[in-house]
Structures are given as C-alpha cells and as structure tokens.
Amino acid sequence: KLNIEFLKKNYKEVEKPEGAISIKNDVGMAPAFFINGIAAFPGVPKELYNMFPKFLKYYTESYCENVDPIYIKDIVVSGIPESILEEKIKVFFTEPNIEYEFLVKDYGIIVRMQTLESFKNTVEKIKEKIYNSIGKYIVTEDEEKIEEKVCNLLKSKNYTLAVAESCTGGMLASTIVGLSGVSEIFIEGLVTYSNESKINRLNVDKNIIERYGAVSKEVAEAMVFGLKAKVAISTTGIAGPNGGTLEKPVGLVYVGLKVKDKIKSFKFNFTGDRERIRRKAVLHSLFELYKMLEEDE
Known part of the structure; x- marks a missing residue:
C-alpha cells in the first residue's frame, strides 16, 4: 500500500510533454527533457549537475555537427x-x-x-x-591546478615536501594529498594550532612567539625551519570572524616557505569569511612556492 501511494504521488515527477526527449536522472527521480529548442531541468543542484553534461552531449551530437565549436x-x-x-x-x-x-x-x-x-x-x-x-x-x-604544478615540479627536482599549518587547519595538506601519486614527494602535514604545539612539534623558540606573536613572519619562518623535508610550507594567521585587532586584523596571514637552505615569508591581508580566508591562504602559499621552485637551481 505504501509503495502504491508513493508512486501515485510522484507520477508528476516523471511526466513530460508529448514528443519530448528525456535525459536520465541518475541521482533523483525527475528527468530533464528537451522539446522544440527548450530544455527543462529539476532545480536540485546535484541532479542538474548529473544531467546537464548528458544534455550537452546529446545536443552537440544531434544539432552541432557542422557548427564551429x-x-x-x-x-x-x-x-x-x-x-x-x-x-x-x-x-x-x-x-x-x-x-x-x-x-x-x-x-x-x-x-x-x-x-x-x-x-x-x-x-x-x-x-x-x-x-x-x-x-x-x-x-x-584552464583547468590546471596550482597544486598539480607544484607537485610535478617537486617530482622533477626529486624534492620532498612537508607542511605545518595553523590558521589553515589541515586544508593545505588536504589539498596536496587530493592529488594522485603525491606519496612520492609528500612526507607529512602537521596542524600546529596552539603555541605549545608550535614549540613542541616544530621547536619554535617560545621567545620568538612571545616577542612577535604567533601571527608573524618570524614564527612562519621558524615553523618551516622546524620541518625536515627539503621543501616546506607554513601558515599562521587570523581567519576570523573573531580574534582580529587594529594591528593584526582578521585576514592577516603569514606564509613561510623553505626550499633547501633558503627561507622566505610572505604577508597577506585577505578578505572574506573564515572559509575564504583559509582557502586563499592555501592557494597563495602554493603559488608563491611554485615561483620559488622555478627560481631554484
């Protein structure tokens, strides 16, 4: 009885105009359809994402054979x-x-x-x-990702990579390990969020933290120095929405980079919510590392 009631209530979800072409919905019930030059899709994002590429394939194969792509x-x-x-x-x-x-x-x-x-x-x-x-x-x-460029360059140079994160909280490591084959070069990713963790896990001098603060170029550089890989990245900043001051506002991020014996740091003032600031920190750190690797001989 329940199954019959369910089907009756959902008949309208699978209805289409007479003569319309249906586009199969693999993640939901209601199919998209195409008729007289008009395409209609369900509004649920995951269903739209599933069917729209199929519709494009059908449309281009059926109507764009002699059209300049x-x-x-x-x-x-x-x-x-x-x-x-x-x-x-x-x-x-x-x-x-x-x-x-x-x-x-x-x-x-x-x-x-x-x-x-x-x-x-x-x-x-x-x-x-x-x-x-x-x-x-x-x-x-185009679709090329900066993390792919960095990892390919590291492989070509036979360099290992490690990261120590504070404000990005593992997002940088997650971005890197999202690539297939990264185990060839990636050693470790540490989330050293507290001052104690920076001191105990990375051997950052507590006097540096007390003098300059955890969000500083000095600490960012000390963090990468504490990593043993040939190439290293560190992030420390204020992602917000709280914790900012006039001197160190929300969005302030320092990135530390190490390539062999050379250490650099970069200061950024990002805007946006917490997630956007963290994401920007990840991408900009990878971009600056890529430029540093290109200059490496």
Whole structure:
C-alpha cells in the first residue's frame, strides 16, 4: 500500500510533454527533457549537475555537427589588483571575434577569452602577449591546478615536501594529498594550532612567539625551519570572524616557505569569511612556492 501511494504521488515527477526527449536522472527521480529548442531541468543542484553534461552531449551530437565549436582560454592570475591587471593587458583585447572578461575568484582572477575554434590561433597569439606583459602573476591555465604544478615540479627536482599549518587547519595538506601519486614527494602535514604545539612539534623558540606573536613572519619562518623535508610550507594567521585587532586584523596571514637552505615569508591581508580566508591562504602559499621552485637551481 505504501509503495502504491508513493508512486501515485510522484507520477508528476516523471511526466513530460508529448514528443519530448528525456535525459536520465541518475541521482533523483525527475528527468530533464528537451522539446522544440527548450530544455527543462529539476532545480536540485546535484541532479542538474548529473544531467546537464548528458544534455550537452546529446545536443552537440544531434544539432552541432557542422557548427564551429566554441573555444575558451582561461588564464588564472594572482597577486595583482583587477584594475591594474586591466590597464596592463586591455591593449591586447582588440580582436572583434573574441569576447573578453575578468572573473574574480578566491584564488585569483580568471582572464577569459571566448571565441570559435577557427580563431584559436589568434587567441594563442594574444595569450603570448599577456605572458610577456604579466607572466610573473600567471598561476595556471584552464583547468590546471596550482597544486598539480607544484607537485610535478617537486617530482622533477626529486624534492620532498612537508607542511605545518595553523590558521589553515589541515586544508593545505588536504589539498596536496587530493592529488594522485603525491606519496612520492609528500612526507607529512602537521596542524600546529596552539603555541605549545608550535614549540613542541616544530621547536619554535617560545621567545620568538612571545616577542612577535604567533601571527608573524618570524614564527612562519621558524615553523618551516622546524620541518625536515627539503621543501616546506607554513601558515599562521587570523581567519576570523573573531580574534582580529587594529594591528593584526582578521585576514592577516603569514606564509613561510623553505626550499633547501633558503627561507622566505610572505604577508597577506585577505578578505572574506573564515572559509575564504583559509582557502586563499592555501592557494597563495602554493603559488608563491611554485615561483620559488622555478627560481631554484
């Protein structure tokens, strides 16, 4: 009886207009459908994500056989304000067959060029000009992740990596171990959240903490010095929403980096909520490490 009642109440979820093409829903009940140039999808995000790629595949195979495909080139930039970025590269955006836009993300700014496949070579020439102008700020292209670039470079140099985290609380280590094959280079990740942990696990001098505070370049550098891998990253900061002061506001993060015997630190003032600040700290630390590794000989 219960099963019959359930089916009757949900008939409407599987109804579609006569003659419509159904798109299978693998994670829910209601299918998407397509009819007379109109596509309709359930609003549940996971169901939309499941069906939309199937619809695109069906549509392109059925209706786009002789159409010039769309070509998109994304260049991910970090460490430069959007206004300055625009001033430096807008002179290259003169080709009428290409659409240009800036997309601001937590990890930086996406410079997107969208056109048709037949104009791909033109986009590549513009990309080369952008590299010549702001190459030191470019993080990745398209779907490539900065953690992949870092780990591939570490493998090529046969370097090991360890991380010590305070404000990022394991997010950096999690980002790194999300990559397949990272066990070749990743030794350990420590969450040294308290002052005591920094002192006991990383041998940070308590006098340094007392003098400069846990959120400082001195402590960030001492944290990486306490890691035994050839390459190391540390993070210490104030992710908020509480804990900030006028001198050290919410969003202040110090990143320590070590490549062999060379140690550097970087100061950032991030904006956003707690999660965004932590995520920005992770991505910017990896970006700065990548640049440092490129300079390493």
